[in-house]
Amino acid sequence: MSEARTVVIGAGIVGVCCAAYLQRQGRRVVVVDRLPPGEATSFGNAGSISWSSCVPIAVPGLLPKVPGWLLRRDGPLTIRWRYLPRLAPWLWRFIRAGRPDRLEASSAAMAALHGPSLDLYRSLARDAGIADLVRSTGYLHVYTRSRPDRAEEIQWRLVARHGGAIEVLNGSELRALEPHLSDRYVQAVHIRDQGYAANPGRLVKGLARHVASGGAEFLRREVIGFDLSGDRVRALRTDGAPIEAREVVIAAGAWSVRLTRMLGFSVPLDTERGYHVTLEDPGVKVRHTIMETERKFVATPMEMGLRFAGTVELAGIDAAPDYRRAEAILRGAERMFPGLRADPHTKWMGRRPSLPDGLPVIGPSPRQSNVYLAFGHAHTGLVGAPNTGRLVAGMVARTPLNIDPAPYRPERF
Numbered sequence: 001m002s003e004a005r006t007v008v009i010g011a012g013i014v015g016v017c018c019a020a021y022l023q024r025q026g027r028r029v030v031v032v033d034r035l036p037p038g039e040a041t042s043f044g045n046a047g048s049i050s051w052s053s054c055v056p057i058a059v060p061g062l063l064p065k066v067p068g069w070l071l072r073r074d075g076p077l078t079i080r081w082r083y084l085p086r087l088a089p090w091l092w093r094f095i096r097a098g099r100p101d102r103l104e105a106s107s108a109a110m111a112a113l114h115g116p117s118l119d120l121y122r123s124l125a126r127d128a129g130i131a132d133l134v135r136s137t138g139y140l141h142v143y144t145r146s147r148p149d150r151a152e153e154i155q156w157r158l159v160a161r162h163g164g165a166i167e168v169l170n171g172s173e174l175r176a177l178e179p180h181l182s183d184r185y186v187q188a189v190h191i192r193d194q195g196y197a198a199n200p201g202r203l204v205k206g207l208a209r210h211v212a213s214g215g216a217e218f219l220r221r222e223v224i225g226f227d228l229s230g231d232r233v234r235a236l237r238t239d240g241a242p243i244e245a246r247e248v249v250i251a252a253g254a255w256s257v258r259l260t261r262m263l264g265f266s267v268p269l270d271t272e273r274g275y276h277v278t279l280e281d282p283g284v285k286v287r288h289t290i291m292e293t294e295r296k297f298v299a300t301p302m303e304m305g306l307r308f309a310g311t312v313e314l315a316g317i318d319a320a321p322d323y324r325r326a327e328a329i330l331r332g333a334e335r336m337f338p339g340l341r342a343d344p345h346t347k348w349m350g351r352r353p354s355l356p357d358g359l360p361v362i363g364p365s366p367r368q369s370n371v372y373l374a375f376g377h378a379h380t381g382l383v384g385a386p387n388t389g390r391l392v393a394g395m396v397a398r399t400p401l402n403i404d405p406a407p408y409r410p411e412r413f
Contacts, residue, residue: 006396007032007236007245009223009259012042013200013382014374015251016207017389019216020124022249025397029216030243031208032223032236033252038204041253041350044276045382046298046309048289049118049195050139052164053380054111056358058098061150074328076296080315087314090270093356093413103154106357109407111162113360113384113391116402118195120386125203128210133203133303139194141291142174142185142336152293156189165192180284180337196289198303200382219243225262232370233263247396248371254317254353256375265367267410269376271317272352275326276309277333278302283341295332305345308333321349354378355413362388362408364395372396373410 006022008015011033019029031037069075079087097106118134125134148156160166167190174188175181197203212218225237226248236243250256257269286306290299297310308329313322326347334340355361355376365371374392377384387403394401 005029006247006249007243008249008251009033009236010251010253010256010375011035011037011204011208011218012040012251012253013038013204013385014253014377014388015249016204016211017124017385018249018251018374018392019211019389020207021389021393022396023211023214023216025393025399027393027396029211031211031216031218032221032238032243033218034220034222036205036220037208037218038201041352041381042204043201044309044348044350045200045274046276046289047197047200047300047302047307047382048139048298049121049134049197049383050191050289051114051117051383052139052159052162052191052194053383054107054114054162054164055155055158056097056103056106056110057379058094058356058358059103059151059154060098060100061154062098063095065151073324074295074331076311078313078325080313080319083314083316083319086316087270090268090356093268097357102357103158105407106359107158107162109359110380112403113387113408114380115163115387117383117386120390121195121197124207124386128206130203130206133198133206134195135198136193136195138177138288139191139291140174140178140288141189141191141293142181143187143293144184146187159191166190167192178287178290180286180339181290182336182338184335194289196300197382223259228368231368233368246370249374249392249396250371251374253375253381254351256353256373260373263365263368263371265365267361267376268356268413270314270354272354272378273313273315274310274350274352275313275321275323275329276307276348276350277326277330277345278305278307278348279340279342279345280305281341281344282306282337284337284339292332292336295329297329297332299333299336317351323347323349325349352378352381359408360384360388361410362391363405363410366411
């Protein structure tokens with residue numbers, strides 16, 4: 001049986017950031033995952049580090065759009081209807097989370113979590129020798145119409161309230177920034193002073209290598225159970241040798257709910273599956289991260305090409321990928337950039353861990369005194385990861401916390 005001080009379950013961006021900040025607190029860390037660092041959801045995300053992404057999806061004005069999205073085979077949202085009975089309780093909570101009073105509170109909590117993310121990444125990446133991967137840019141939301149709808153008005157009002165520097169551009173101003181964009185886009189919202197990861201998978205791997213160089217151990221194992229002593233986890237049972245633990249951090253993304261059930265409690269976590277296509281030689285130059293607001297995908301210039309990532313598929317964690325979703329993104333990308341060269345390209349599907357109110361769970365377990373939770377970041381896992389890691393490390397080490405943890409507590413459900 002291997003001995004460990006603090007065991008982090010999950011080697012994605014949230015788990016690796018937890019490990020990095022726990023190590024800074026002087027903890028001896030073991031990270032456990034069935035895959036190598038950065039090989040699951042963190043590998044294929046859109047790469048945006050937009051600290052101003054502080055508005056949950058469930059805004060007033062969203063629901064009237066949903067039927068039209070579902071009726072389109074290439075729409076930004078699809079539900080596999082066989083999964084709907086299991087999904088229904090989550091959807092009901094999601095709808096309730098869009099009430100104005102709840103939305104205001106959730107937005108403030110997201111802003112607090114995301115605010116320092118770009119600066120924290122710069123520090124982490126610099127220490128790990130991969131500073132080139134964290135890049136500054138503006139974030140463009142582009143529109144084919146000149147008037148925002150109700151949901152968009154609420155979104156931009158909340159972003160501005162929490163410090164986002166917003167500039168509204170007309171079509172000619174937009175194309176001065178991004179000349180290769182289609183002239184279909186007649187307006188854009190430009191959020192200044194944002195950033196992105198030029199290769200999210202390599203970012204996670206580079207941070208993991210740095211943490212390992214400081215003494216952390218990374219184990220390729222699957223956790224299959226826990227050994228308890230009173231209200232504490234004594235050890236993790238795995239498909240290899242057991243792992244003793246002084247503390248446990250669950251940061252396993254969409255798979256976290258299976259671990260909490262082993263510990264006798266659950267949270268309403270479900271999976272928003274997203275897709276990407278990455279074009280190796282796109283033939284166009286993109287200078288910003290760009291949200292295509294009609295079809296809900298993001299274009300990001302990365303070191304391995306131009307990535308288009310997004311949309312939502314509600315089908316559960318285990319359903320096979322439907323790569324027609326990725327092909328629909330590619331068709332939308334070709335409309336977005338008329339000069340785009342589509343081949344060669346790769347396709348991918350990932351599983352976003354999502355809670356109905358758009359906020360993650362960060363905090364102590366409601367049942368075990370030495371277990372901490374850090375999952376459920378949905379579309380903003382990359383943005384929220386560093387401050388989540390810092391918050392969890394402060395909880396474990398019982399040092400002063402940088403933000404109020406109350407909005408993220410698991411007992412809120």
